[in-house]
Amino acid sequence: MARRKATKYNIPFKDHTGRPALMSWLNAADEPSLPPLSSWVFYMVHPDFSLKDFDGDDFIFHVEDNDRYSGGACRTEFFLLPGATAEECVQHYRAEIEARGTIWRQVRQVAAAVEASKRRSARLKAKKEEQESQSHHDGNIKGSEAEPPKDQVSDSTRDQHLPGLVWAEEERDCLDIRYRGWFFLYPYADAQWGPDHKNRQVSAVMFDPIPNDLSELEEGEVYKFDPMQHPVHIKSFSLYHNPPRSQPGDPDYVEGLEYEGTKAVHWMGDRMHAKRWEEACNVSWNTALGMGWETW
Numbered sequence: 001m002a003r004r005k006a007t008k009y010n011i012p013f014k015d016h017t018g019r020p021a022l023m024s025w026l027n028a029a030d031e032p033s034l035p036p037l038s039s040w041v042f043y044m045v046h047p048d049f050s051l052k053d054f055d056g057d058d059f060i061f062h063v064e065d066n067d068r069y070s071g072g073a074c075r076t077e078f079f080l081l082p083g084a085t086a087e088e089c090v091q092h093y094r095a096e097i098e099a100r101g102t103i104w105r106q107v108r109q110v111a112a113a114v115e116a117s118k119r120r121s122a123r124l125k126a127k128k129e130e131q132e133s134q135s136h137h138d139g140n141i142k143g144s145e146a147e148p149p150k151d152q153v154s155d156s157t158r159d160q161h162l163p164g165l166v167w168a169e170e171e172r173d174c175l176d177i178r179y180r181g182w183f184f185l186y187p188y189a190d191a192q193w194g195p196d197h198k199n200r201q202v203s204a205v206m207f208d209p210i211p212n213d214l215s216e217l218e219e220g221e222v223y224k225f226d227p228m229q230h231p232v233h234i235k236s237f238s239l240y241h242n243p244p245r246s247q248p249g250d251p252d253y254v255e256g257l258e259y260e261g262t263k264a265v266h267w268m269g270d271r272m273h274a275k276r277w278e279e280a281c282n283v284s285w286n287t288a289l290g291m292g293w294e295t296w
Helices: 056-064 086-100 103-137 264-272 276-290
Strands: 006-014 020-028 039-044 075-080 179-186 201-209 232-238
Touching: 006 056, 020 056, 039 086, 056 075, 056 264, 075 086, 086 179, 086 201, 086 232, 103 276, 201 264, 232 264
Parallel strands: 039 075, 039 179
Antiparallel strands: 006 020, 020 075, 179 201, 201 232
């Protein structure tokens, strides 16, 4: 698998509790170092897992395996919570949002910067037209050229915090899973891939459920699954390869493995496909890059 020319980032940071964490992403070689807004979160819960010498970008490269079918640039964040349960990781994720906010804070921040730039450009244009008009009436007075608008807001007003975490505001962004939040639980002591590790699995943890839409049901029909009865819901996926399409009793059958024939990356693609949150992240990030931003 050939990789495009890009700059790799593996940036250590501290979570809201002061624990070490890692943020990884790729940007094109000629792009600023601004982290993408779209993100995946992995909780590394094995007591022996260490971020020392861990390359998060290589890890997600092998997870995606050129197989993610939708979505733009993403960053991946890795949190160390040794021995933590899914519920404890949900609590941590929510607390991290309390400390950093969601992606929508940066989306609004970029939109505000764009509007400020438009207003500034309009004022400069009006000033230039006024000067040109004055020059037309008085040939001895030369109108000065308007100052070009600045590309970005000043450092004093720009938020320097870490980018926010994904949380789906609109129900239509999560109708297929009925949960607004999600992350992955990684249970292994190291990050390995290749044929010897093809059976590794990862758990997708979903939380903050939304009610089923009863209007979708035919008369007498009922939902088999009510997310409101499951505040935290977990599905397991193959991490590196397409799991076998097998039945209970078959030698290759893996009990509890969801979406047989589908890898975790395909579920990731489903989360991003035609979703407002991902589109908003992608547009805002590219707009910020165009304005020369290097930090959120």
